[in-house]
Amino acid sequence: MFVKTVSHLKRGEKGVIKSFTDPVMSLKLLEMGCVPGCTVRLDGAAPFGDPVCLNVGGQYCLSLRISEAATIEIE
Amino acid sequence: MKDKSIKIALVGNPNAGKSTLFNSLTGLRQKTGNFPGVTVDKKFGKLTLEKAGAASVEVMAVDLPGTYSVYPKSADEAVVMDILANPAHPDYPDVVLVVVDGSNLLRNLLLFTQIQDLGLPTVLALNMLDVAQNMNLKVNAVQLAMNLGVPVVNINARTGSGIPQLKEALLHVIEHFEPASPRFFYDTTADYPDLINEVKREYKIDNDYLAMQYVCQHDNFTFVEIPERVKLDGIIEKHQFDKQAFLSAETIGRYEKLRPLVAKVVKSEGEIEQPYWTRLLDRIFLHPVGGYFSFAAVLILVFQAIFAWASYPMDLIDEGTANTIAWVKNVLPEGVLSDLLTDGIMAGIGGVIIFIPQIAILFALVAILEESGYMARVMIIMDKLMRKFGLNGRSVVPLISGVACAVPAIMTTRSINSRYERLLTILVTPLMSCSARLPIYAILIALVVPATKVLGIFNLQGLVLFGLYLLGLIGALASAWVISLFVPRKEPSYFMLEMPSYKLPRWGHVGMSMYESVRSFVLEAGKIIVAISIVLWVLASYGPGDRMDRAEERVTASMTNAAPDQVDAAVASTRLENSYAGSFGHFIEPAIRPLGYDWKIGIALLASFAAREVFVGTMATIYSISGDSEDVLTVKQRLQQEINPETGQPMYNTAVGTSLLMFYVFAMMCMSTIAVVYRETRGWKWPMIQLVYMMALAYVSAFIAYQLLS
Numbered sequence: 001m002f003v004k005t006v007s008h009l010k011r012g013e014k015g016v017i018k019s020f021t022d023p024v025m026s027l028k029l030l031e032m033g034c035v036p037g038c039t040v041r042l043d044g045a046a047p048f049g050d051p052v053c054l055n056v057g058g059q060y061c062l063s064l065r066i067s068e069a070a071t072i073e074i075e
Numbered sequence: 076m077k078d079k080s081i082k083i084a085l086v087g088n089p090n091a092g093k094s095t096l097f098n099s100l101t102g103l104r105q106k107t108g109n110f111p112g113v114t115v116d117k118k119f120g121k122l123t124l125e126k127a128g129a130a131s132v133e134v135m136a137v138d139l140p141g142t143y144s145v146y147p148k149s150a151d152e153a154v155v156m157d158i159l160a161n162p163a164h165p166d167y168p169d170v171v172l173v174v175v176d177g178s179n180l181l182r183n184l185l186l187f188t189q190i191q192d193l194g195l196p197t198v199l200a201l202n203m204l205d206v207a208q209n210m211n212l213k214v215n216a217v218q219l220a221m222n223l224g225v226p227v228v229n230i231n232a233r234t235g236s237g238i239p240q241l242k243e244a245l246l247h248v249i250e251h252f253e254p255a256s257p258r259f260f261y262d263t264t265a266d267y268p269d270l271i272n273e274v275k276r277e278y279k280i281d282n283d284y285l286a287m288q289y290v291c292q293h294d295n296f297t298f299v300e301i302p303e304r305v306k307l308d309g310i311i312e313k314h315q316f317d318k319q320a321f322l323s324a325e326t327i328g329r330y331e332k333l334r335p336l337v338a339k340v341v342k343s344e345g346e347i348e349q350p351y352w353t354r355l356l357d358r359i360f361l362h363p364v365g366g367y368f369s370f371a372a373v374l375i376l377v378f379q380a381i382f383a384w385a386s387y388p389m390d391l392i393d394e395g396t397a398n399t400i401a402w403v404k405n406v407l408p409e410g411v412l413s414d415l416l417t418d419g420i421m422a423g424i425g426g427v428i429i430f431i432p433q434i435a436i437l438f439a440l441v442a443i444l445e446e447s448g449y450m451a452r453v454m455i456i457m458d459k460l461m462r463k464f465g466l467n468g469r470s471v472v473p474l475i476s477g478v479a480c481a482v483p484a485i486m487t488t489r490s491i492n493s494r495y496e497r498l499l500t501i502l503v504t505p506l507m508s509c510s511a512r513l514p515i516y517a518i519l520i521a522l523v524v525p526a527t528k529v530l531g532i533f534n535l536q537g538l539v540l541f542g543l544y545l546l547g548l549i550g551a552l553a554s555a556w557v558i559s560l561f562v563p564r565k566e567p568s569y570f571m572l573e574m575p576s577y578k579l580p581r582w583g584h585v586g587m588s589m590y591e592s593v594r595s596f597v598l599e600a601g602k603i604i605v606a607i608s609i610v611l612w613v614l615a616s617y618g619p620g621d622r623m624d625r626a627e628e629r630v631t632a633s634m635t636n637a638a639p640d641q642v643d644a645a646v647a648s649t650r651l652e653n654s655y656a657g658s659f660g661h662f663i664e665p666a667i668r669p670l671g672y673d674w675k676i677g678i679a680l681l682a683s684f685a686a687r688e689v690f691v692g693t694m695a696t697i698y699s700i701s702g703d704s705e706d707v708l709t710v711k712q713r714l715q716q717e718i719n720p721e722t723g724q725p726m727y728n729t730a731v732g733t734s735l736l737m738f739y740v741f742a743m744m745c746m747s748t749i750a751v752v753y754r755e756t757r758g759w760k761w762p763m764i765q766l767v768y769m770m771a772l773a774y775v776s777a778f779i780a781y782q783l784l785s
Contacts, residue, residue, distance in 0.1 A: 024566075024567065025567070027146070027322050027323055028148065028569060028571055030326040031144045031146070033181060035334070036327070044357065044361060045361070046458065046459065047361070047362070047363035047366050047367065051455055051459070051572075053574060059181065059182065060179050060182075061576075062571065063455050063570070063573075064570055065458065065462075065571075068569055
């Protein structure tokens with residue numbers, strides 16, 4: 001089954017955080033304000049597409065690697 | 076342990092304005108030092124709290140490192156809980172001032188509720204409301220205070236507005252705080268009653284949440300001894316406690332309660348965007364072409380600054396030191412004491428302060444880039460490349476700083492939040508060509524590279540110099556990659572970086588950061604360089620038995636017709652040859668012969684082992700150069716005349732020159748760096764590994780260069 005994650009977002013596209021796949025990473029993401037139910041939007045990316053810049057809940061901009069973004073499941 | 080003065084700790088998320096508020100509160104009454112037992116810089120300062128109709132109180136404020144939660148992600152952040160969980164700590168606060176970014180309330184309040192649940196008296200300073208207003212957010216401070224049950228004060232850390240009210244609130248809490256509030260924002264007791272009770276009983280803790288901190292992060296607490304840690308591990312095992320599950324549940328649980336609260340307190344109107352300027356600049360600085368192009372431009376500017384601009388104050392210092400030494404030699408009666416003072420101590424101090432301009436300029440520029448928000452973009456565009464070598468985008472700052480001096484550069488690695496990547500960065504940073512290598516490069520290049528033009532515009536000598544810096548960088552990246560193959564990674568690498576909006580730098584901070592790096596260089600590196608130059612002076616001034624004196628007599632007898640200047644120089648050179656240092660040079664000659672070096676270079680290698688900048692001065696003494704011995708031109712001319720007794724050809728040919736250059740690019744010839752790596756990695760293991768691998772790299776590359784070219 002295809003599970004959509006933040007790494008699948010296109011520039012400007014939004015998603016709502018559903019859950020996390022990596023327990024260690026999830027804690028760090030939670031502390032940075034990526035909470036289930038929170039809306040995120042892909043604002044841009046570094047050259048070569050990694051890391052990406054994610055707008056978190058309209059509050060601030062978080063830069064994270066594609067591999068980190070792939071642990072955030074969205075809907 | 077704890078003195079009686081009242082203490083305030085400033086706590087908050089990174090970028091929440093904590094340090095700015097600290098500066099506004101303490102002004103010029105602040106000092107810097109170290110937290111006891113750890114190597115994290117501590118900023119503290121006095122301030123006076125007063126309110127109408129009451130006596131004023133003098134208190135001590137401590138600025139703690141910025142953190143997103145009570146669970147630390149880096150060596151810096153670990154300090155926060157090491158203090159807040161330990162009432163016996165000398166910096167344990169009477170009240171915690173939590174600085175909160177009002178434009179990002181939800182995430183900032185996570186840390187606040189954790190601090191509050193520890194049972195600490197708190198005051199909440201609501202900062203960045205101007206930013207929130209620009210984002211069409213309105214924060215109701217009164218409602219926030221009522222919901223959280225703490226004093227909330229609106230402040231603007233940059234302009235200083237709200238500071239008097241904040242001081243009043245702090246004083247009020249200090250005087251009226253009632254300990255042991257049983258109401259937790261997030262209740263851990265219900266889920267782990269037996270575990271918490273056992274830890275509370277065992278360690279005589281009153282607070283449930285503090286007990287949970289013992290359970291979750293006792294390995295970070297310097298005040299919990301090893302046997303206690305083992306015992307705690309036993310308790311955790313007995314109760315089958317799943318730390319990851321608890322941490323996730325706690326964080327999610329806090330957010331679940333915070334979200335409706337923030338929704339009540341914050342009124343939002345319309346969509347929120349990064350400021351216009353930030354979006355525009357990011358389109359340039361994160362662009363595949365524009366990003367790297369502007370980074371290269373910034374780097375060129377930095378290099379220009381530390382090599383061209385810094386040369387003026389450095390020349391002044393150089394001249395000043397030489398004049399002072401000459402003056403002291405004139406004034407003091409000739410003798411051992413005078414020699415020790417001038418050639419040992421003062422020459423050593425001169426060797427330290429000569430680097431201050433470069434370090435000050437470089438770290439001022441790094442601070443400006445960090446303050447403005449640009450450094451975060453550099454980390455982002457460099458992360459993918461750095462990752463290929465086992466490093467992190469955050470490694471860029473120490474690597475750039477290494478061009479001035481590895482000592483403060485290694486200290487900047489503390490912000491790298493993965494221990495593994497921090498270690499790798501520490502291990503390879505000294506391969507970046509620091510400013511102490513420059514005089515060596517200059518003299519050797521002048522010696523073996525012709526000053527011809529390449530393609531009509533580039534000076535060949537300049538190109539070779541650039542190539543040496545490039546070689547250092549390539550060496551650093553390649554070594555990181557090789558080390559990462561041998562040293563297993565214990566924790567996953569992660570990047571996650573808050574992208575601040577672009578701001579004008581706060582000049583006070585830039586000045587402080589510049590002062591700090593100069594201070595750490597003078598104290599860390601300076602002590603060692605001065606001490607070593609005294610030791611070297613002794614080794615070069617004394618020899619076994621009366622060998623030195625007899626050699627001197629021989630030379631004086633054979634040179635009866637020469638000018639006094641030449642006799643003096645010849646005597647100095649002969650004395651050095653027969654000193655302990657000279658004996659050592661002869662002793663290691665077999666080992667360095669494959670690199671093309673003789674015993675004279677051996678002396679210079681020994682002398683520069685502790686601090687490479689000593690190389691040129693020692694060469695000058697060995698080759699008995701009279702007059703201004705530090706002058707590159709004089710040394711160069713003398714070296715060109717040196718003949719290899721075996722071949723009858725010039726000693727310093729391309730092969731020997733290149734071999735020496737290769738050696739100095741890679742060799743760990745710096746005692747101060749070893750000392751700072753020992754301090755930062757807390758042990759001798761890594762500095763020794765670093766010393767061995769860098770020396771091996773230097774020896775092998777010098778060997779290959781010499782054998783290929785000779």
